[in-house]
Amino acid sequence: MSLTQKLINDGNAAVDEMLAGIMAAHPDHLWRPDHAPRAAVAKNGPRPGKVAIVVGGGSGHEPTFLGYVGKGLADACAVGNVFASPPPQPAVDAALAANGGAGVLFLYGNYAGDVMNFDMASELLEMEGVEVRTVLTTDDIASAPRDQREKRRGVAGNVFIFKAAGAAADLMMPIDEVERVARHANDRTFTMGVALSSCSLPQTRRPSFDLPMGEMEIGMGIHGEPGVRRGPLRTANEVVDEIMDAILAEMNAPAGDRVAVLVNSLGSTPLMELYIMNARVAERLRSAGLTVHRTLVGPYCTSLEMAGASITVMHLDDELQRLLDHPCDCAMFRQG
Amino acid sequence: MSLTQKLINDGNAAVDEMLAGIMAAHPDHLWRPDHAPRAAVAKNGPRPGKVAIVVGGGSGHEPTFLGYVGKGLADACAVGNVFASPPPQPAVDAALAANGGAGVLFLYGNYAGDVMNFDMASELLEMEGVEVRTVLTTDDIASAPRDQREKRRGVAGNVFIFKAAGAAADLMMPIDEVERVARHANDRTFTMGVALSSCSLPQTRRPSFDLPMGEMEIGMGIHGEPGVRRGPLRTANEVVDEIMDAILAEMNAPAGDRVAVLVNSLGSTPLMELYIMNARVAERLRSAGLTVHRTLVGPYCTSLEMAGASITVMHLDDELQRLLDHPCDCAMFRQG
């Protein structure tokens, strides 16, 4: 079988070369501490008295996580290998570089590997006298039943959750408050996705899984992990309806409430398809009596070149709405 | 042969459904005149005394063209079918909606179909007493020899050229000046791309062309038109070197000059690969003695789900640099 088509040099060097290219492109937004090539820190943002938001995870989800480092959002990021949690050291380096003396919030998706590595980083930081809190994102409603929310994965909802927590920290809220906001944002954020093709790792350049033409994987994660079930590929409206049925049931929002929406590409699904989906998402929310306060559409949280999409809905309240509206200026995301 | 995997409803309705989804997502940025569903106009931007920048072309290149409509950039856009120039009417509608009495600049890529349709629109507008100028973008250096620059295609360089002209208009320059800026920006913008896979139209859902694994198409357009030649797929650095050799030779910039760079995905090539390419682009520019003033990396001008990438370099002078730095606020692109 031939290798998948990629513009890379050496699969093992892909993450480090990507980082070099990111630093070359965004010198006004990002820097890396000496001797910590896998930690990226916001040029603007971290400051004395401010809680440091440190995000991170495996590579291959760009612009998540690096792209959300910047003023008003995350302060620093620990970068792992492709689909692999970073080891503790970059998380420690990122936290120390961003630390403003008001505590550090580790905020990342709920995966076994990330939890083990970030927990080790927390222990190391606490040994250095840095106060560390951890909030895991668990927005993927397809990844565990409702009564086991804490077992769910964190996926594209990261964008809204990071945004809310980042704004809270930028507003100089104390660590207790920032942690509360992050948990609250996570509690009110719901995502579900479908995959239409596999991705392939740069090291192997083989499809991570087989997905025959004409089929889709429902409840797909963002690492090529299988979803809940496989079924025939259906129309955009049918797919949106299945996802929105699930999200609306979970969210259980009374008519009149406001939401934020993210229609996200898993990689190779183009904007045309995402906007076709969004037309239906908007229709479904309207008929549920909900007001869309903000819509993001595009590749915000990806799985390399996987085809597919996810829909995220954040159930807003006044606080979350204000935090989402707060300006931010990151290498790959700007607002306000 | 089975159909390509797409999240759509009906191929023939794809463009109109996409537009519905765009309008639902970006009500603060875009509106459509009644009875002109294929014309999108900036909510903020067009105003009395300001030259109206009207861009347009086929669909399937999102965020080009619609995404660049907004304050500080284009004022309106005419939307065609997939890979098909819009007919004259939406261009007329877009121009009339954006017209501030200071003239209209039609600014679009050089394709036979677009030229015929926009020229018909110009005639119709002139009959209504609206002054119309036209500037064609011709940045694709692979599409004709250097001495036939006027025959070249307009591709991802559109982003920089639209940006410069849009800023000039936003600064209330008169139509002669805006036209001059657009031509000047086009003259100094150079793009070349490669494709690693075909795309497929929503109506047929068949690959537009065959590209065997292990090969790439060099000098690819943004509609699936074949490039200059086909060759074995090479490493990112080799591909970048071939493109940069061609661009640097054309651009012929003395050491010490400044440039803007766009490393663009044709659709399914993910950020990881683009940033790996950018690491090499930055290296090549540095060793040519050139300073990178600004770098954009991402899917800025696409061909549906085609895999591949293009590199655009704009050779800056003080004026172009100032215009690129000018703020803009569009549905799919923000700056400043």
Added chain:
Amino acid sequence: MDFTTGDLKNLFVAMAARMTAERDKLCALDGVIGDADHGIAMEQGTKAAADAAQAADGTLQDVFNAAAKGFLNAVGASSGPLYATALLRAGKAAGPRASMPRDELRAAIAAMREGIAQRGKAEPGQKTMLDAWAPAADAASAGETADAIAAAARQGAEATRDMVAALGRAARLGERSLGHPDPGAVSAAMLIEEICSAMRGPAS
């Protein structure tokens, strides 16, 4: 039996049916040297032309004009302005009449060729649809039979295989365009076949 506005409306319906049937073939031809959408443009354009013609009242010219506008607005692309201009010219040739002798469809073919050449700033030999329309128009103007006109169009389309494109998307391909017929010329020959079939009179 004269060629009436009703016959003209039927001709557009026949063209639309033909383009629907040939859509994927035309897209595949366009995929080789263009952007793979020519079949879609022709299907949508002829369908819109047929619908607009159907809804039109008035003379042959009115019906041609309505069809032109329908084609143009549905399609854009290259085919839109080219065929819209062609149909406007054909309408002018047919004039404000309720019907005309079937023979005068020859003049319509010649007028269409003129419209395309003018709108596209095209000449024969540049590997475009004109390479089917021009020989067909020459045969029509020379008073040849419907069969001969259709054959001239088909041969013209076939001959584009050996041309290097000088206009349109394929012009960027240079020598790589050799060996493949021009999709616009192939669809043109099909449309001309439909016109020639109308020229022969209604199937009895």
Added chain:
Amino acid sequence: MDFTTGDLKNLFVAMAARMTAERDKLCALDGVIGDADHGIAMEQGTKAAADAAQAADGTLQDVFNAAAKGFLNAVGASSGPLYATALLRAGKAAGPRASMPRDELRAAIAAMREGIAQRGKAEPGQKTMLDAWAPAADAASAGETADAIAAAARQGAEATRDMVAALGRAARLGERSLGHPDPGAVSAAMLIEEICSAMRGPAS
């Protein structure tokens, strides 16, 4: 003949060679119920462990510690903390000695199992690498032969086929994880084979 720091360094080299050879197979297994990268993690981790071990001076414990740190920093992921903790525990078991009786590799296996169970908060039966390490450690603690320990590990890995995953990525699959072996258990059995082979003494 005792097991020296040199032997330990060789063991890490052997593990790295084994993981390089098995990389694609392990990735394919991980692709079915995980994210297809387990072979990469194990290849990179064992290579970094071997390199760090090679560069380390000092006792068995020092070499184990260096390997642990090398593995962890190269990999992260799930395997990184699990094997780093396992290797630190093995180092503690081996202690600050220049060498030890080869038999004491049994204690190292038992220590590694403890480290993994503790770091992963794992129990046998949850379809993880522990399902290879636990039976191997039990066999080792019971004083069984190298062959028997390796066989226990392989059987443990094979038995994960019939388990529903309760930890790690595959836990989200529920019943869909049935019928496929856990990649971490499969690679664990391979590493245990390499340890058992070192336990038998150098090939003469």
